[in-house]
Amino acid sequence: MMESKKEIWVFAECSRGAALPVVSELIAKAQEISGGIEGSSVAAVILGGDSAAVSQLSGLEIAKIYCMQHEALKDYRCDVYAAALQKMVEEYRPEYFFFGATAMGAELAPTTAALLKTGLAAHCIDLRWNGERLNCMVPAFGGKVVSEIYIPNARPIMASVRPGILGGTPAGRSDSAAPELVTADASFLGEFDSAEEFLEFIPSQKKDDAVEDAKIVVSAGRGVSTDKSWENVKNLAAKLGGSVAWSRSFIDTGRVDDESSMIGTSGKALSADLLINVGVSGATQYTCGTEKCKTIISINRDPRAKIFEHSDYGVVGDAEKILDAVLRKMA
């Protein structure tokens, strides 16, 4: 077996020809970790070899881009992708391998880890190199608890990271040279017997201004129970140029029916500068998605609501009436 070269790999998940935002976050984190580990370097891994994504990542301060190109990689199939990653890991032996905990990453990372019989830290909120080991900060129990997961012996050390939580912008190249492009052998895929048949992609109707990227968010909980208060929430968000989000119980009210803008453990983690919670009680499963917001204002009619413990400013009052007053001031 070849000796490990201490490469830190980032899986560059692409959508419509571009690497997802979480890839930048992961590369920024990998650069930071690499700074603390002598002789280490950062590399991105692209399956399908999208040339637009390659040039997008080429401007970053990374040593290599590993690509595998094959028609079998055209549509995502978990077993094919995982076999491709296993092959690349066994050939090039990275020390670390990071994924975004996206829909794909949440399936592909554990599959790849199991094929490699290595450890994987799940949907981390941070990765911390302490000079000796990498502590992967994994939330559990609905976000009430965070555990340091580390992988002492098995390699590569794998972690998936929750999108939108790291922030950070990767360093661009200081020189004009491009990262080394390594094209991995894909010939084995010709005979690969996939047990998955891709049938179709159903795009969501929703606009894709993702709440996790929004700077200003107004979020509705079950306490937004009247048509007028819901209109107020949407109007306030529009006035502020922000996005609307909601709690899980708000979905139960029937005013919205999808989880694309739901906050929490099963939903999105926000990184907004300003969050306004309206009629949200503040369950752990909700507030773990709002920890990174800079300023939080919460409106709730119950003075003992837990949400106030997670807020900078609190208002005890009726959602509809308070928002009426705010909107009047802004008219």
Added chain:
Amino acid sequence: MMKIAVCVKSVPDPEYYEKITLDPATKRLVRDGIPAVIGEADRHALEAALALRDENGGEITVVSMGPPAARRQLLEALAMGADRAFLISDRKVGGADTLATSYTLSCLLAKTGTYDVILAGNESADGSTAHVPSQLGVWMGIAHAAGVVSVSSDDKGLIVTKEAEGGLAKYRLRTPCVVAVTPKANEVRFMDVRNILAAKEKELQVWSAADVGNMDESFMGLAGSPSQNGEVFAIESSKNCRMLTGTESEIADQIVSIISGNSKGGEEA
């Protein structure tokens, strides 16, 4: 006739997670008195199994790894309509990470029969890594899908729709396969009194690792786990909340001023 297995994990009731604290001396989680339940996603996995059995006929086997007390959750699964249940409970399998957990479940499944479909919750309420179903698929060497929002079967396999970036993606999986369902996949039916009464008569076995047999110790429990737990932290909010008081109009003024402090130039006049 479909042979269906469902992975059911006994978890501490999520309603109580706010009460979890950290023992300052031992640095261990204090979760005393929190009752155990079947996790929400696993209920939907059970429902998906019942629906497949309604359509195709067949048998539903529930498997679990956990403490002996997890028997109660298996009894509940039988009361929901499953046909038989197996629990592996052994110190040797304790402290497992997801690779070791999925290995153990794969051995238990192999011991109890052959299956066309193995259903699981997409993520447990407590550890909630969402790894186990995919890794179970790898150990068993079969297809698997996570984040599934709908399941049905046709003569060529199982049709699953799963979450994807910017939408949903539909696949046909060759059987046998592992399918991890989210709560969106279905609505869990009410329990039928006849099932509740029949539950106690159904087969429910609690086995040790030796009973299961043929297990490789190097993949079991804490020792067989590549990932380890370091320090654990309980999250307390660092925020210091200032209550805004006054008339509605005065409160609104304060809110507007906080907002404008935050959205320099970003808002309309």
